[in-house]
Amino acid sequence: xxxxxxxxxxxxxxxxxxxxxxxxxxxxxxxxxxxxxxxxxxxxxxxxxxxxxxxxxxxxxxxxxxxxxxxxxxxxxxxxxxxxxxxxxxxxxxxxxxxxxxxxxxxxxxxxxxxxxxxxxxxxxxxxxxxxxxxxxxxxxxxxxxxxxxxxxxxxxxxxxxxxxxxxxxxxxxxxxxxxxxxxxxxxxxxxxxxxxxxxxxxxxxxxxxxxxxxxxxxxxxxxxxxxxxxxxxxxxxxxxxxxxxxxxxxxxxxxxxxxxxxxxxxxxxxxxxxxxxxxxxxxxxxxx
Amino acid sequence: xxxxxxxxxxxxxxxxxxxxxxxxxxxxxxxxxxxxxxxxxxxxxxxxxxxxxxxxxxxxxxxxxxxxxxxxxxxxxxxxxxxxxxxxxxxxxxxxxxxxxxxxxxxxxxxxxxxxxxxxxxxxxxxxxxxxxxxxxxxxxxxxxxxxxxxxxxxxxxxxxxxxxxxxxxxxxxxxxxxxxxxxxxxxxxxxxxxxxxxxxxxxxxxxxxxxxxxxxxxxxxxxxxxxx
Numbered sequence: 001x002x003x004x005x006x007x008x009x010x011x012x013x014x015x016x017x018x019x020x021x022x023x024x025x026x027x028x029x030x031x032x033x034x035x036x037x038x039x040x041x042x043x044x045x046x047x048x049x050x051x052x053x054x055x056x057x058x059x060x061x062x063x064x065x066x067x068x069x070x071x072x073x074x075x076x077x078x079x080x081x082x083x084x085x086x087x088x089x090x091x092x093x094x095x096x097x098x099x100x101x102x103x104x105x106x107x108x109x110x111x112x113x114x115x116x117x118x119x120x121x122x123x124x125x126x127x128x129x130x131x132x133x134x135x136x137x138x139x140x141x142x143x144x145x146x147x148x149x150x151x152x153x154x155x156x157x158x159x160x161x162x163x164x165x166x167x168x169x170x171x172x173x174x175x176x177x178x179x180x181x182x183x184x185x186x187x188x189x190x191x192x193x194x195x196x197x198x199x200x201x202x203x204x205x206x207x208x209x210x211x212x213x214x215x216x217x218x219x220x221x222x223x224x225x226x227x228x229x230x231x232x233x234x235x236x237x238x239x240x241x242x243x244x245x246x247x248x249x250x251x252x253x254x255x256x257x258x259x260x261x262x263x264x265x266x267x268x269x270x271x272x273x274x275x276x277x278x279x280x281x282x283x284x285x286x287x288x289x
Numbered sequence: 290x291x292x293x294x295x296x297x298x299x300x301x302x303x304x305x306x307x308x309x310x311x312x313x314x315x316x317x318x319x320x321x322x323x324x325x326x327x328x329x330x331x332x333x334x335x336x337x338x339x340x341x342x343x344x345x346x347x348x349x350x351x352x353x354x355x356x357x358x359x360x361x362x363x364x365x366x367x368x369x370x371x372x373x374x375x376x377x378x379x380x381x382x383x384x385x386x387x388x389x390x391x392x393x394x395x396x397x398x399x400x401x402x403x404x405x406x407x408x409x410x411x412x413x414x415x416x417x418x419x420x421x422x423x424x425x426x427x428x429x430x431x432x433x434x435x436x437x438x439x440x441x442x443x444x445x446x447x448x449x450x451x452x453x454x455x456x457x458x459x460x461x462x463x464x465x466x467x468x469x470x471x472x473x474x475x476x477x478x479x480x481x482x483x484x485x486x487x488x489x490x491x492x493x494x495x496x497x498x499x500x501x502x503x504x505x506x507x508x509x510x511x512x513x514x515x516x517x518x
Binding site: 192193196198203 | 337339362363364365366367368369371377390393394395396397398418438442453
């Protein structure tokens, strides 16, 4: 019961701290919300692009040409057990020859084509890995795959991931600084109160707790505001962008709504944790108990 | 209740307290006197563990303060009442709220808060000012609020650091007499001061510090002018 009473006082003190901060609350929330909107937009963009890149990558196909004396069904079974292999399609040499004759009016000679496997992998990332495994199968004479395309796709995806991390780190740092400055002002305003509480034997977490909660509140409100803004963009801007881009990027996911919930959850977690960390860091730095 | 053994404290190589040996019993009332820079405030800070000595031991109620971890310090301070020269009252809170503030922060039930605060305000004779704000009170009244806040948690030890520093002689005497009455209820009271008038009016134990050393420790003593040098 005592701990509950103290906890309720911590919330009361948080409310008093927020009230005391006045207009600077809105300044912090606005800056944090802008940072989160930028982050959220990049996050959504990255998620959509990753989806595109993955879909694109999964369209990449490896062709494996088999030796004459082997059963294509047996090799297909072996190949399908390789990790990251999604689909294995057998193209028998007779069917391939028939198609070739129909398309190119080839002279009547013996069928020179081998049995072929068309292999689709789960992502562009896996193409080289799977190709290496295929090379080790003795019944496969030769393989062909779009190496340059696979590598470019992988590089682009890696770039997106690194850019995401860099932008997040920069925004987190900027936000921590803004929250830290605001909470520092609160600490200065409460200097005497903090000194009295400390000298009277109140536990440090009672003194620092409201400041950490204040930071977390900024994060929560800012993430809600950011999500609202992103939702507005999602409903009014996305359909237009989607319709324009779909012609150039057929792999663009048709359901962009699927990205909203993860974005909101990530923004909320990031906002609250950055806010609380800002409060904890500043109170740890300026309050010596 | 309070014991210091061979305490040595220095700041940046300059000694502030040298070889302090001191014992103050339960319910005792004592003045710690000396001129500015004699080491009174340093000694008081050692007692509420704002500082730790470079050498020696400081004990309060059997607890060795030099061995306390930072986490244990709040537990020690809950057993101490501290009165400040500048009162340290919160201007935005009423007299009642100022005194109740610590109890609420410690999670004391509200009915108990009401009872204890009323009782503390009764001791300092400020029941009728409980809804006033600090800036509506005189200096003496503000210091009485500070004393009420210091005793509201029923501490066995009360430390008053220059409690009359900002008060006129008559009010100073009233404040010290109030602290004496609190001591008579069983609380150990140590007052640091350089106010000769109040020390000599009460004729209680006087511990004189000069240049970081105890130069005299006399029961029913006076604040001798020599002690200032």
